[in-house]
Amino acid sequence: MIHASAPGKAILLGEHSVVYRGPAIVLAIDLRAHIWAEERGGDGIWIEAPDIGASGHFDSSGRYHPIRGGSERWRSLNPIRVVALEAMRRLEAARGLRIRVESEIPPAEGLGSSAAISVATAAAVGRLLSGENLPKEMVCEIAYEGERIVHGTPSGIDNHVSTYGGALRYERGKGFERFKVEELPLIIGDSGRRRSTGGLVAKVRRLWERHREVVDAIIDAIAQLSEEGYKALREGNLKRLGELMDIDHGLLSALGVSTPELDRMVYAARSAGALGAKLTGAGGGGCIIALVEQPDRGRVAEAIRRVGGRPLRAGFTDIGVEVEEI
Amino acid sequence: MIHASAPGKAILLGEHSVVYRGPAIVLAIDLRAHIWAEERGGDGIWIEAPDIGASGHFDSSGRYHPIRGGSERWRSLNPIRVVALEAMRRLEAARGLRIRVESEIPPAEGLGSSAAISVATAAAVGRLLSGENLPKEMVCEIAYEGERIVHGTPSGIDNHVSTYGGALRYERGKGFERFKVEELPLIIGDSGRRRSTGGLVAKVRRLWERHREVVDAIIDAIAQLSEEGYKALREGNLKRLGELMDIDHGLLSALGVSTPELDRMVYAARSAGALGAKLTGAGGGGCIIALVEQPDRGRVAEAIRRVGGRPLRAGFTDIGVEVEEI
Numbered sequence: 001m002i003h004a005s006a007p008g009k010a011i012l013l014g015e016h017s018v019v020y021r022g023p024a025i026v027l028a029i030d031l032r033a034h035i036w037a038e039e040r041g042g043d044g045i046w047i048e049a050p051d052i053g054a055s056g057h058f059d060s061s062g063r064y065h066p067i068r069g070g071s072e073r074w075r076s077l078n079p080i081r082v083v084a085l086e087a088m089r090r091l092e093a094a095r096g097l098r099i100r101v102e103s104e105i106p107p108a109e110g111l112g113s114s115a116a117i118s119v120a121t122a123a124a125v126g127r128l129l130s131g132e133n134l135p136k137e138m139v140c141e142i143a144y145e146g147e148r149i150v151h152g153t154p155s156g157i158d159n160h161v162s163t164y165g166g167a168l169r170y171e172r173g174k175g176f177e178r179f180k181v182e183e184l185p186l187i188i189g190d191s192g193r194r195r196s197t198g199g200l201v202a203k204v205r206r207l208w209e210r211h212r213e214v215v216d217a218i219i220d221a222i223a224q225l226s227e228e229g230y231k232a233l234r235e236g237n238l239k240r241l242g243e244l245m246d247i248d249h250g251l252l253s254a255l256g257v258s259t260p261e262l263d264r265m266v267y268a269a270r271s272a273g274a275l276g277a278k279l280t281g282a283g284g285g286g287c288i289i290a291l292v293e294q295p296d297r298g299r300v301a302e303a304i305r306r307v308g309g310r311p312l313r314a315g316f317t318d319i320g321v322e323v324e325e326i
Numbered sequence: 327m328i329h330a331s332a333p334g335k336a337i338l339l340g341e342h343s344v345v346y347r348g349p350a351i352v353l354a355i356d357l358r359a360h361i362w363a364e365e366r367g368g369d370g371i372w373i374e375a376p377d378i379g380a381s382g383h384f385d386s387s388g389r390y391h392p393i394r395g396g397s398e399r400w401r402s403l404n405p406i407r408v409v410a411l412e413a414m415r416r417l418e419a420a421r422g423l424r425i426r427v428e429s430e431i432p433p434a435e436g437l438g439s440s441a442a443i444s445v446a447t448a449a450a451v452g453r454l455l456s457g458e459n460l461p462k463e464m465v466c467e468i469a470y471e472g473e474r475i476v477h478g479t480p481s482g483i484d485n486h487v488s489t490y491g492g493a494l495r496y497e498r499g500k501g502f503e504r505f506k507v508e509e510l511p512l513i514i515g516d517s518g519r520r521r522s523t524g525g526l527v528a529k530v531r532r533l534w535e536r537h538r539e540v541v542d543a544i545i546d547a548i549a550q551l552s553e554e555g556y557k558a559l560r561e562g563n564l565k566r567l568g569e570l571m572d573i574d575h576g577l578l579s580a581l582g583v584s585t586p587e588l589d590r591m592v593y594a595a596r597s598a599g600a601l602g603a604k605l606t607g608a609g610g611g612g613c614i615i616a617l618v619e620q621p622d623r624g625r626v627a628e629a630i631r632r633v634g635g636r637p638l639r640a641g642f643t644d645i646g647v648e649v650e651e652i
Contacts, residue, residue: 214554251577260590267586
């Protein structure tokens with residue numbers, strides 16, 4: 001049996017603006033999705049996802065036969081099937097498969113849960129079929145097919161960072177750049193509220209349609225800020241980075257994507273000593289990310305808890321997808 | 327005895343950005359400061375301010391002799407003395423005066439309390455000394471001397487709007503423009519927390535010094551937005567104006583001048599049906615302003631109360647300074 005795992009991600013700066021212009025700075029975080037894959041006699045793909053109480057069988061025509069959980073669960077499991085099929089297609093190797101998925105990443109909260117699952121699936125199934133680890137580039141491409149099922153036309157940020165780990169700069173038309181980060185002490189605060197990235201991107205688009213010049217000016221400000229934050233991060237100037245995160249949160253609020261829950265966590269983290277705090281991802285729910293130096297970590301985590309959030313002590317990680325035979 | 331009264335103000339759009347560029351849109355609101363002035367034998371100026379439990383006598387050398395309240399109260403009463411002296415200087419008429427002040431405007435919360443007191447003082451003392459109403463232009467100029475005592479080098483927005491009433495557009499280098507507003511249904515939510523305009527302007531300046539390009543981009547966005555809001559207001563497009571107010575609140579948060587209390591009131595007002603809501607004035611405490619159509623007024627006021635604010639049902643007013651002999 002093959003086990004693969006891949007990290008989630010958090011956007012440090014540039015969410016929403018990156019859809020228009022300017023960079024997004026994205027970090028791998030050490031919450032991981034795990035996939036176990038093995039061959040199984042018979043036709044099609046069996047998938048178990050105990051986290052969501054679902055298991056079932058996709059037959060070779062793509063029809064879903066639930067074993068546990070309702071038939072509507074096909075939608076959650078289908079990206080895994082699509083990624084496995086894409087791996088088979090590329091490797092010209094069709095097999096019956098049994099795949100089990102477990103994830104530490106809260107789903108639908110902007111932490112790249114779906115990409116991490118797709119990346120781990122691509123790596124596990126690739127290794128199972130070919131007997132060796134696929135090149136990361138190929139893992140990343142195969143995983144992208146799963147992301148397309150979930151997100152329509154995603155940027156590819158999530159599967160990139162989940163494959164390679166570390167810190168990534170992405171800009172439309174300029175692609176991806178991995179860069180070195182020495183130290184980046186984070187706390188993530190989880191609102192527990194799911195949201196749809198696509199829905200929030202569309203919300204900002206509607207705001208832009210009604211107030212083009214104003215929203216363009218805000219996007220310019222975020223793009224500028226993300227560029228400055230990128231420099232501050234590379235220079236290890238965490239104080240400056242934190243200030244820019246605070247400003248960015250206000251700009252995202254101006255775009256209408258913050259919520260009272262997110263604001264409460266952001267204020268709580270700042271008051272408890274965070275160098276900076278902001279929503280991360282599309283907003284409308286999901287998580288905040290706070291930059292917190294060691295001595296203040298306990299206090300910030302407790303402050304987030306006190307206002308109803310769940311602090312995730314998920315650090316920055318350099319470790320991308322990993323595969324092992326077990 | 328002469329009675330004069332003058333309205334407070336609320337900034338609709340453009341606070342902070344106006345210090346740099348772009349317009350501020352300012353409204354007179356029907357909370358008023360009242361001054362009663364009469365001659366009194368003897369030397370100097372007697373001032374009573376029952377709202378703050380202070381009364382005392384400034385002798386002709388400017389020394390303060392408290393009658394009620396501590397000697398430190400001279401600072402609160404001194405702008406009234408300065409305005410009265412400026413009126414005497416201009417009218418070449420020195421008298422002993424007794425002045426009583428009462429104000430409906432919560433002080434030090436961005437609603438132009440000090441300017442309204444100065445304007446009413448200038449008008450009352452001017453009428454008392456000259457026997458006729460001074461031209462509004464002169465009232466406004468005399469009142470500015472009081473504002474200088476309180477605020478250093480104020481823009482003159484507050485004494486202008488308090489003198490003339492109505493709606494005012496102000497832009498550095500372009501001066502003041504009164505304009506006609508048909509209807510503007512407002513609710514003000516009062517946090518009860520005093521703050522210093524100068525301190526907050528200095529805070530934004532420090533942010534600008536550390537992050538010039540980013541803060542410049544935010545100021546550009548606010549300036550653009552204030553221009554659009556001015557158009558929307560003149561066209562009577564309240565829905566559009568409300569959306570712009572919402573965006574502006576986020577931009578002011580990005581500048582670091584909002585607070586959890588202000589955010590709570592803003593969210594509460596929006597959820598209860600306000601067309602838009604934002605902090606008004608320098609932030610850091612003070613008030614929010616919400617645009618609320620008639621059917622939603624009760625609900626929005628109640629929502630503000632529920633999150634710990636005090637709703638002030640202070641409407642927009644066209645009535646500036648008024649003077650009468652009683």
